[in-house]
Amino acid sequence: MRWLLAGPAVGLLLVLAPALPAAADFEGARADYYGGNYPAAIGELKALIAMGDARAETLLGIMYDHGQGVPRDDLAAALLYRSAVAKGYFPARYLLGQMYARDPTRPEDAKATFLRYQQAAEAGHAVAQFNLARAYATGLGVTADPVRALLWYRMAAEGLPAGEPAELAQSSAASVARGLSPEALRQADELLRQWKAGHR
Secondary structure, three states: OHHHHHOOHHHHHHHHOOOOOOOHHHHHHHHHHHOOOHHHHHHHHHHHHHOOOHHHHHHHHHHHHHOOOOOOOHHHHHHHHHHHHHOOOHHHHHHHHHHHHOOOOOHHHHHHHHHHHHHHHHOOOHHHHHHHHHHHHHOOOOOOOHHHHHHHHHHHHHHOOOOHHHHHHHHHHHHHHHOOOHHHHHHHHHHHHHHHHHOO
């Protein structure tokens, strides 16, 4: 289940990214990345970054994040992710949140993790919705709030792939719901209704 909580980094670029205009150069860089031709991928990505391509920043950030073709460098990865975030590319928000989540004992990182999950979750990112629910359930970077935990577990259950991922979100929602009063359950239902009404 590690993929659900951390997310396959490059998969975010393929599955969860918003539609973008076709870019043959980026497709070539991505093909080189998957083919293990990291030097070629890095050269292509840097050329795209010079033109302001947030997808290229994110993919190069992943390479620095995981030490693929370059020495692992958390600072370089974070700077690339942040630049992509500034351009509105929401998969980078999630990846940046995952970097902060690696050291949840640091309060400033926990808060930053929560904020990144929140931004990506509100943009419709189902994995981030699950992680946001978990943050509310456990108090990671935010005051624990079981009502909002239930809201986001329900949202994640609707957006995650059918089968085990969605079932985990459903079971997590059920677990939280069992500890809530009838009034708190009504509040969660109303929050869900409001969120859906505002995101049609």
